Amino acid sequence: MGTRLYVIPASHPATTAALMLDFKGIPYKRTDLMPVVSKVALRVVGFPRITVPALRIDGEKVQGSREIARALDRIKPDPPLFPADPERRAAVEDAERFGDAELQHPIRQLLWWGFKHDKENLRGYSEGAKLGVPIGLAIKTGGPLVALSAHFNEAGDANARAALAALPDLLDRVDAYIADGTIGGAEPNAADFQIATSIGLALTLDDLKPMIESRPAAALAHRYVPNYPGHTPPILPPAWLPAAPAAA
Numbered sequence: 169m170g171t172r173l174y175v176i177p178a179s180h181p182a183t184t185a186a187l188m189l190d191f192k193g194i195p196y197k198r199t200d201l202m203p204v205v206s207k208v209a210l211r212v213v214g215f216p217r218i219t220v221p222a223l224r225i226d227g228e229k230v231q232g233s234r235e236i237a238r239a240l241d242r243i244k245p246d247p248p249l250f251p252a253d254p255e256r257r258a259a260v261e262d263a264e265r266f267g268d269a270e271l272q273h274p275i276r277q278l279l280w281w282g283f284k285h286d287k288e289n290l291r292g293y294s295e296g297a298k299l300g301v302p303i304g305l306a307i308k309t310g311g312p313l314v315a316l317s318a319h320f321n322e323a324g325d326a327n328a329r330a331a332l333a334a335l336p337d338l339l340d341r342v343d344a345y346i347a348d349g350t351i352g353g354a355e356p357n358a359a360d361f362q363i364a365t366s367i368g369l370a371l372t373l374d375d376l377k378p379m380i381e382s383r384p385a386a387a388l389a390h391r392y393v394p395n396y397p398g399h400t401p402p403i404l405p406p407a408w409l410p411a412a413p414a415a416a
């Protein structure tokens with residue numbers, strides 16, 4: 169049985185799983201799912217949970233970016249996604265957990281807040297995806313799915329604003345992991361792939377770019393996801409955004 173990765177186009181953890189499969193040199197087929205519809209589709213094909221990434225490999229069903237990292241290392245140990253040294257492994261696992269549990273979601277919420285306010289932006293994020301319907305039609309009729317996704321991701325004004333306010337500290341954490349060598353080293357590890365995709369996705373939002381682009385975090389994203397699909401032109405209320413530094 170072949171390897172198949174189930175994704176939602178431009179999903180950052182799904183991109184993490186794709187990068188890890190490529191790193192391992194494991195060929196796979198990709199199934200693109202529409203948000204919300206994905207929840208039902210994943211259950212129909214036998215996954216226990218309702219989120220992507222979901223991977224079918226060697227007859228096993230593995231779901232979640234962190235679970236997939238461990239399954240791939242078990243199935244094909246070389247090249248490794250985690251260092252052999254226990255202390256270094258613990259540091260990578262800490263950074264990976266941070267990327268999954270703390271960094272992913274605020275960026276997801278800002279993205280869905282943006283789609284809720286202009287669903288036309290979905291087009292770029294779906295580039296190259298095979299959704300079973302023409303993308304123009306999916307966008308035209310996609311209002312209810314966007315509203316539901318924004319709802320499921322709790323991407324209302326208050327949470328989007330809180331996500332934006334949290335971003336500088338989250339980016340400081342990423343820069344600190346790079347500075348102490350946990351990520352950003354010569355060889356990538358699971359935390360590199362986990363974190364780079366969230367930063368890559370954040371960089372597709374013009375409103376977030378100024379907060380990120382001069383940071384080491386941006387270089388990490390350019391290295392691993394140089395062509396992250398999608399673009400959200402300025403859309404957040406200016407009052408939410410940090411003031412631009414005064415001209416000298």
Ligand SMILES: N[C@@H](CCC(=O)N[C@@H](CS)C(=O)NCC(=O)O)C(=O)O
Nearest residue numbers: 179180181203204219220221232233
């Ligand atoms: N922390 C999980 C995140 C999984 C997750 O929330 N994935 C989103 C896409 S980024 C999803 O499947 N959402 C379902 C939907 O939008 O309907 C992981 O890294 O695997």
